[in-house]
Amino acid sequence: MTDPSRIWVLADxxxxxxxxALGIAERLGTPFHTVELAWGGLSRLPWPWPSLAGVAPAARQALAPPWPELVISAGRRSAPVARWLGxxxxxxxxxxxxxxxxxxxxxxxxxRHDRPREASNILPILGAAHRMSARRLAEARAEWAPTLGTLPALRVALLLGGAVRAEGLEPGLVAELAHRAAAFGGSVMATTSRRSGVAAxxxxxxxxxGTPHVLHGWQDGGANPYAGFLAWADVVVVTGDSVSMISEALATGAPVFIAETTDAPRHRALWRSLxxxxxxRPFVAAAPFARQPVDEAARxxxxxxxxxxx
Known part of the structure; x- marks a missing residue:
């Protein structure tokens, strides 16, 4: 078996x-070591050179030899740490x-939505890498079959995010999205996130x-059916403010509809690329369409x- 210390994942x-970063490492199919990062005050600075200065002292202790042969990282704050390990x-x-x-x-x-320049060390992808692999979806489909397999088709996964710095989604918008998801005529599997707000x-x-449904709020206890919702979805409707949920939805073979809930230019660029x-497609005229699953982390x-x- 491959020594997991050969490959480090820097986990923001x-x-x-x-x-x-974890999704890419998991697709390699070989053991790896996860380094849990924690940030100190200096991490807010845009370090232009390789450095561990932004890492909190306690977390810095994990950055010790033997050094890895491969480091996988993500995010601006971990970039100088990865370069230091380089x-x-x-x-x-x-x-x-x-x-x-x-x-x-x-x-x-x-x-691709970030318009990367052409270079030998740059690999453009659709959306963002994530951990929702075909294997994980298959496992979730089996796990949640007793709960979700009995719902009438079409099963619509309604995934609600929310703006990073906001008071949650506007209740009228939440109700509208729910009614439109129910209009597909089958059942709805709805989930909120922390950014959706407590009122969602x-x-x-x-x-x-009155609509057959399964509902999970981020504040609910118990097992999270999110992966099961994706695995059983015949249609996915996702708010356009969540890059992660949009990208994870692409791992399914279901048609993906984006509710355009933000004016942020970067998010709009993501939607256009998809x-x-x-x-x-935009969640306007919601007629199901054919598409193939995308697994950019595997690529x-x-x-x-x-x-x-x-």
Whole structure:
């Protein structure tokens, strides 16, 4: 078995960012070591050179020899850490724009919507890397069959996010999306996230009254059926403010509809890239359409293997 210390994954405290690096590592199919990062005050500075200065002292203790042969990272704050490990001899694979030092990485994985320049060390992808692999979806489909398999088709997965710095989704919008999802005529599997706000769940519950549904709020206890919703979905409707949920929806073979809930230019660029690729449509005229699953993290893993780094 491969020594897991050969491959390090730098896991940012933000789950969505860490998932990009972890998803790539998991697709490699070989053991790896996860380094849980924590940030100090200096991490807010845009470090232009390789450095561990932004890492909190306790977390810095995990960055010790023997040094890895390959480092996989994601996010601006982990970029100088990965470059520092590169100076110790590691190959570096980084997801998302690193801020400074792009030429210092062996491979940069950047969404097409960020318009990456052409370079030998840049691999453009649709959306963002994530952990929702075909294997995980198959396992979730089996796990949630007793709960979701009995719902009438079409099963619509309604995935609600929310703006990063907001008070949650506007209740009227939540109700509208729920009613439109129910209009497909089958059943609805709805989930909220922390950014949806506490009011989203009761609004969904009222809007879906009379429609066969399963509802999970981010504040609910128990097992999270999110992966099961994706695995059983015949249609996915996702709010356009969540890059992670949009990208995870692409792992399914279901038609993906984006509710355009933000004016943020970067998110709108993401939507356009998916519309142009035939992988999603606006949630306006919601007639189901054919598409193939996308697994960009697997494509990145294949590029790593092709280079002989894993």
């Amino acid at each position: 405290p933000r789950a969505g960012t860490a998932a990009q 100076r110790q001899g590691a190959r570096t694979v980084h997801a998302m724009r690193p801020g400074f030092g792009a030429s210092g990485f062996d491979l940069l994985v950047i969404g 769940r009761p609004v969904l519950e009222e809007a879906l009254r 519309y142009e690729a035939g992988q999603a 990145v893993a294949e590029a790593i293997r092709a280079r002989g780094w894993a």
